[in-house]
Each structure stands twice: as structure tokens, then as C-alpha cells.
Amino acid sequence: xxxxxxxxxxxxxxxxxxxxxxxxxxxxxxxxxxxxxxxxxxxxxxxxxxxxxxxxxxxxxxxxxxxxxxxxxxxxxxxxxxxxxxxxxxxxxxxxxxxxxxxxxxxxxxxxxxxx
Amino acid sequence: xxxxxxxxxxxxxxxxxxxxxxxxxxxxxxxxxxxxxxxxxxxxxxxxxxxxxxxxxxxxxxxxxxxxxxxxxxxxxxxxxxxxxxxxxxxxxxxxxxxxxxxxxxxxxxxxxxxxxxxxxxxxxxxxxxxxxxxxxxxxxxxxxxxxxxxxxxxxxxxxxxxxxxxxxxxxxxxxxxxxxxxxxxxxxxxxxxxxxxxxxxxxxxxxxxxxxxxxxxxxxxxxxxxxxxxxxxxxxxxxxxxxxxxxxxxxxxxxxxxxxxxxxxxxxxxxxxxxxxxxxxxxxxxxxxxxxxxxxxxxxxxxxxxxxxxxxxxxxxxxxxxxxxxxxxxxxxxxxxxxxxxxxxxxxxxxxxxxxxxxxxxxxxxxxxxxxxxxxxxxxxxxxxxxxxxxxxxxxxxxxxxxxxxxxxxxxxxxxxxxxxxxxxxxxxxxxxxxxxxxxxxxxxxxx
Numbered sequence: 001x002x003x004x005x006x007x008x009x010x011x012x013x014x015x016x017x018x019x020x021x022x023x024x025x026x027x028x029x030x031x032x033x034x035x036x037x038x039x040x041x042x043x044x045x046x047x048x049x050x051x052x053x054x055x056x057x058x059x060x061x062x063x064x065x066x067x068x069x070x071x072x073x074x075x076x077x078x079x080x081x082x083x084x085x086x087x088x089x090x091x092x093x094x095x096x097x098x099x100x101x102x103x104x105x106x107x108x109x110x111x112x113x114x115x116x
Numbered sequence: 117x118x119x120x121x122x123x124x125x126x127x128x129x130x131x132x133x134x135x136x137x138x139x140x141x142x143x144x145x146x147x148x149x150x151x152x153x154x155x156x157x158x159x160x161x162x163x164x165x166x167x168x169x170x171x172x173x174x175x176x177x178x179x180x181x182x183x184x185x186x187x188x189x190x191x192x193x194x195x196x197x198x199x200x201x202x203x204x205x206x207x208x209x210x211x212x213x214x215x216x217x218x219x220x221x222x223x224x225x226x227x228x229x230x231x232x233x234x235x236x237x238x239x240x241x242x243x244x245x246x247x248x249x250x251x252x253x254x255x256x257x258x259x260x261x262x263x264x265x266x267x268x269x270x271x272x273x274x275x276x277x278x279x280x281x282x283x284x285x286x287x288x289x290x291x292x293x294x295x296x297x298x299x300x301x302x303x304x305x306x307x308x309x310x311x312x313x314x315x316x317x318x319x320x321x322x323x324x325x326x327x328x329x330x331x332x333x334x335x336x337x338x339x340x341x342x343x344x345x346x347x348x349x350x351x352x353x354x355x356x357x358x359x360x361x362x363x364x365x366x367x368x369x370x371x372x373x374x375x376x377x378x379x380x381x382x383x384x385x386x387x388x389x390x391x392x393x394x395x396x397x398x399x400x401x402x403x404x405x406x407x408x409x410x411x412x413x414x415x416x417x418x419x420x421x422x423x424x425x426x427x428x429x430x431x432x433x434x435x436x437x438x439x440x441x442x443x444x445x446x447x448x449x450x451x452x453x454x455x456x457x458x459x460x461x462x463x464x465x466x467x468x469x470x471x472x473x474x475x476x477x478x479x480x481x482x483x484x485x486x487x488x489x490x491x492x493x494x495x496x497x498x499x500x501x502x503x504x505x506x507x508x509x510x511x512x513x514x515x516x517x518x519x520x521x522x523x524x525x526x527x528x529x530x531x532x533x534x535x536x537x538x539x540x541x542x543x544x545x546x547x548x549x550x551x552x553x554x555x556x557x558x559x560x561x562x563x564x565x
Contacts, residue, residue, distance in 0.1 A: 015225065026130070062130060062131050063130045
């Protein structure tokens with residue numbers, strides 16, 4: 001497995017109880033939907049819709065947790081909290097960028113690792 | 117085993133997929149997933165056994181969707197899964213009646229798994245209770261719980277039928293052992309309140325100082341020994357029926373408290389301030405003449421009028437003619453069945469003996485007499501010799517008040533006329549007197565039929 005440290009799907013494998021089809025289905029869902037959601041989250045920020053941005057962060061959070069993407073576990077929570085508090089922070093663009101870059105890296109890695 | 121149908125309402129496809137897959141590991145579960153509240157509501161006709169909803173859906177918040185589900189079918193347990201960690205949200209939802217509230221985190225799927233098991237267990241228990249209530253209702257069908265065909269009883273059935281049609285209070289009078297509680301239960305289990313509680317309280321059996329807290333409940337610390345809040349019998353009966361037996365035994369100060377509760381339709385627990393709204397039907401009973409008690413100043417007149425509602429005066433067994441035999445056979449059959457005795461029969465001489473006795477203890481006494489006869493008889497045949505009366509009130513007929521012999525004669529003839537449905541010829545034959553004697557008494561209005 002390449003770039004193994006970027007993600008860890010042991011949680012999904014545990015839930016699957018050996019059902020590889022389920023694991024592949026979840027990975028495909030991640031690849032298909034998550035980059036799109038991240039893009040939308042950035043767009044909400046650009047439109048100064050902090051609440052909308054926070055709500056998207058809230059919905060992306062369980063995916064990041066289940067995919068074991070530890071590098072951005074805290075980052076997504078920070079964005080979620082900022083959105084909930086409607087507190088525009090100068091650090092937000094960097095945080096959003098970090099999420100986008102990491103997710104894109106993981107998507108690339110998953111595509112390499114699994115026959116989706 | 118029937119499949120257990122679960123609806124999952126979750127707009128996040130990732131999360132929805134995980135929950136669906138995890139729950140479907142139990143082969144008994146059939147999962148249907150929706151991504152919005154509207155689709156879930158449109159499919160409620162499929163009768164799900166449980167619904168798991170996400171708190172934040174595109175078209176509904178969890179509380180609004182829960183409310184809609186409840187309006188459509190309040191028997192479906194609902195579990196709410198939410199990213200909201202605020203305790204107030206959980207408390208509000210649980211107060212509204214959701215089965216469980218789960219915060220989205222790493223343990224959600226396991227918590228949901230357990231919540232479904234708990235909700236299923238609770239659902240099974242509810243179904244069992246419903247089933248038992250249904251059975252109880254059948255047991256208390258008029259013709260199953262009250263045996264007899266006498267004209268006196270037919271009139272009672274007609275009154276009971278009327279009582280079941282409305283929520284009117286009912287007051288039942290009758291000698292001890294005439295079946296006042298059985299009638300009260302039959303009314304409850306045949307009216308619209310049958311799915312709610314029937315709570316019976318015998319006022320004569322509760323120590324005076326405990327009556328108030330027993331009826332109206334108490335708050336923690338209301339008095340020495342009140343270690344926790346306790347709901348009273350009125351609260352227990354909310355939505356259903358409260359049966360206050362021997363109501364004439366209630367002392368005057370409590371009568372005024374009872375009157376207030378009945379007027380206001382709300383109760384305040386002893387030591388508390390909170391008013392609990394009541395929706396109850398009151399059935400009261402007494403072996404005393406309440407109107408007489410009012411005259412004597414022993415019972416409040418305003419309470420009397422409040423509780424009297426539909427009065428049902430149960431006839432004593434001695435006025436129910438051949439009902440004695442119907443009941444005797446019923447009790448013999450029941451006793452034989454419970455004790456695996458086989459078929460027990462009652463001979464004609466035993467029947468004659470039963471018909472000539474006045475049963476001061478009424479149905480309760482007859483039951484005891486028959487059960488003893490079932491034990492004493494040989495070859496499952498009850499003869500006159502097996503029937504023995506052990507009433508403590510054998511001479512009661514003569515003990516009420518001083519009368520002339522003529523008055524006693526009238527009483528006896530009147531009693532037999534009632535017993536034999538005003539059949540003058542049969543009564544004359546039974547009492548071994550001339551029929552003209554009876555006709556003369558009727559003509560002179562000493563006896564009214």
C-alpha cells in the first residue's frame with residue numbers, strides 16, 4: 001500500500017467483518033463525494049457563508065474519522081467550530097487548503113491502492 | 117420470526133451506508149434508508165418497527181420530523197442521531213418521547229446497535245401488555261364476567277351498556293358480595309378507556325392517615341417516610357378508570373379534597389405545588405345507602421351529586437331467581453377445571469336446596485359454598501348433603517328492624533315473587549299458601565308487583 005500513513009481504513013474493515021465489497025463501496029464513495037464536498041466547503045467560505053461552511057465540515061468529519069486521516073482530524077473540527085461560532089479567523093484559508101490538499105492526496109492514494 | 121423493519125433517515129451517504137451495513141449484520145433486520153424526512157413520512161404505511169433519524173436533515177430538524185412521525189403513528193419507537201452535543205437538545209427530545217438520543221462519534225454504530233436491541237425489547241413488552249389487556253378485556257365481556265339471565269340482571273346489563281357509551285361517573289350500590297368490582301371492571305374493559313389503567317382502591321382498607329397520599333400521591337419529604345416522590349392512584353389511573361370501593365368510608369375532610377380534585381380535574385401531590393391534569397372516569401361503590409349517609413351528615417351532599425352519575429343498584433342474589441343455578445354451575449365448572457377434577461354435576465335436590473337459601477353473603481357466599489361442595493362430593497356429583505351454609509348472618513332477615521308478623525309475611529311473599537319473576541301460582545305453591553292470599557295482598561297494595 002502506497003502512502004500508507006495518509007489514511008487507515010482499519011475501522012471500515014472492522015465494520016465490514018471481512019466483506020471486501022463493502023470496503024470497496026465505502027472507498028468509492030469517499031473518492032466520489034468527499035473532494036466535491038470539500039470544494040463546496042471552500043466555496044461557502046469564499047461566499048462568507050460561515051454557517052454553511054461549518055455544516056459541510058460537520059458532514060465531512062465522520063468520513064475523515066472513518067478513513068483514519070489523522071492529519072486533518074483536528075483541522076476539520078476547527079473549521080466546524082469556526083463555522084458554528086461564526087467567527088471568521090485569518091487562519092481559515094490555510095486550514096481549508098490543508099483539508100483540500102490532504103483529501104486530494106488520500107484520493108490519489110486510494111485510487112492507486114484499490115481497484116475502484 | 118417476522119423481520120424487524122428499520123427505517124434509517126440520514127442525508128449523509130457515507131454515514132447512512134455505515135449505519136445500514138452495521139445494522140444489517142443482524143439478519144432479522146430489514147433496513148430501508150431515506151435521505152430526507154419527506155420520503156420517510158411517505159413510507160410510514162409500510163409500518164416500520166423502528167426509525168432512526170438524523171437530527172439535521174435537509175427538510176426537517178429531528179424534533180419536527182419526530183413530531184410528524186408521532187402524529188402519524190405514535191407507537192413507532194424513534195432514535196435520534198445527532199452531531200449536537202448540547203444536553204438541552206437531548207433532554208428536550210427525550211421529554212418529547214424519543215426512545216434514545218445518540219451523539220455522532222466513533223461509538224455511534226455500537227450505541228445504535230444497543231439502542232435498537234433495547235427499543236425492540238421494549239416494543240415486545242408493549243405488544244405483550246397490549247395482548248394481555250386484550251385478553252383481560254375479553255375476560256370482562258359482560259356475558260363472560262357476569263353470569264345470569266334474570267330480569268333483575270338484564271336491567272343491570274342495560275345500565276352497564278349505557279355507562280360504556282360515555283364518560284359519565286358511575287356509582288354502584290349493592291350488598292356485600294354482589295359483584296360491585298366485577299361490574300366496575302366490566303364497564304372499564306368494555307369502554308374506550310380499556311387500553312388505559314383500571315385502578316381499584318378500597319377506601320376501607322387504607323389507614324386513615326395514608327388515604328390522602330395514597331389517592332393523590334406525595335412529593336419527596338412531604339412527611340416522615342416520604343423518601344421519594346410517589347404518584348397517587350388518581351395519577352396511576354390517568355386516561356383510564358379509578359374505582360373507589362367503599363367510598364362511604366372516606367372521612368369528611370378527605371371528602372372535600374376529593375370533591376376539589378373531581379371538580380378541577382387536576383391533582384396536587386401532598387407537599388407539592390405542581391398541578392397534574394386528570395382525565396379519568398370515576399366509578400364508586402358502597403354497600404351503604406349514600407343518600408341516607410348524606411341525611412345523617414356523614415357524607416357531603418355536593419360530593420354525593422358529583423359522584424352519583426349513573427347509579428347502578430346491584431340486586432342481592434336472593435332476588436335473582438334461577439341465576440343462583442347458573443352461577444352455581446359456573447363456579448363448579450371453574451373449580452373443577454382449576455383443580456383438574458373432571459366434569460362436576462349438581463343434582464336436583466342440591467339445586468332445590470340452593471334455591472331455597474337467601475344467601476346473605478351473595479355471590480361470594482355461593483362461590484364458597486360450591487367450592488366446598490366440589491371438595492366434599494363423591495363421584496363428582498354434588499348432592500344436597502354436600503351443600504352446607506355457614507353464613508354468619510343466617511338470621512339477618514329478622515334483624516334489620518322490628519316488624520309485625522303481617523309485615524314479615526309481606527316481605528317473604530315479595531321476596532319470593534321477585535325470585536320467581538312474579539309468578540303468583542308458583543310462589544303460592546312454594547310457600548304452601550293459597551294463591552288468593554297473594555292476590556288479596558296485591559289488591560290491597562300491600563304488595564306491589
